[in-house]
Amino acid sequence: MRWDALFHDLESQLQAATDARQESEIRERTRSEQSRVTLMQRLAGQAGRPVGVLTRGGRSLTGILTNVGSQWIALAVEERSVIVPLSSVQVLRSLGRSVGQPLSGIEAKLGLGSALRALSRDRAQVALWVASPVSRYAGVIDRVGADFLDLGLVAPGDERRAANIREVLTVPFASIDTLDSVARTE
Template sequence: MSPAYREVMRWDALFDDLEAQLESAATRGQENEIRERTRVEQSRLTLVQRLTGHLDRPLGVTTRGGRSLTGLLTTVGSAWIAVLVEGRSIIVPLQSLSSVRGLGRGVGQPLTGVGARLGLGSALRALSRDRAQVSIWLIAPAARTTGVIDRVGADFLDLGLAGPGDGRRGTAMRDLLTVPFASIDTLDAATTPE
């Protein structure tokens, strides 16, 4: 082989190597860009989106007040979820969630329209309208109180506490307990609020 031919082959090999390196760098750059875009997209996900991606499936929740519940996720509002546990609908404010078990990789869409406006007050007003007997579990001290929701304000509810044999309304109410939403760990109801 002539020295000139070897020199051409060496240049060809050098150019091939440079081309391979550029191709490899471009591929790595694209992969890095895809990973970065994925991270940015994931950083915008909300807990509500994670939960809506799991509607009508079983999950477990642990609350700040220490309750551990396992049931079917039936409703996701903007500030609360409803979990069906042994025939009872349990409302858990999102601020009370300590952890959630059993969520798959699924993600739902952001809430829009009426769903986006379904705050905790909306769920509680539905229960108040139905005059449903509820049990409210407080975060601290971890305590349960049973009664009928008499009034729902912007950030609190009044729970009518009936004495033994008392009715659900009016003068039969023995006492009224005012509970800030921030103190509610969970709320057990016989029905799911609409």
């Protein structure tokens, strides 16, 4: 009987060592997989969910993540849409555990310029926030270059007409903190 107990004890020790080795391997594989997840994949997995963003300009926004581009995200915040360049993001809050697929095809090509060109084409009124010093400019995007935009400053509610333009600002993409849609006054 003593031999049976000894063999049973050895089998238990071997099983415990095997279980510990498997658990360690699983943890290591999980860490390895997580190390390959990009911020864009993490954000893509949050589409349609509430997300908090703190920008380098100090803006604290909470809204529904509506779009993810290769260099920007869009949030629905109250009654407006807000584009936040990834270069402006300092902290993200309330991200769930979901991870999306890497951006591919057209999505991977939708840089900040693409989003800004769409707003320019629509002649949408925007509020452009720059980070340093924190400033807000209201107007219509006149032109979008490779790494800058021209913003025609107009009074809120005014259409983009030559007579309504007070000044045109040229803003490098690197200076943009956020860009908000402006509700039209009817």
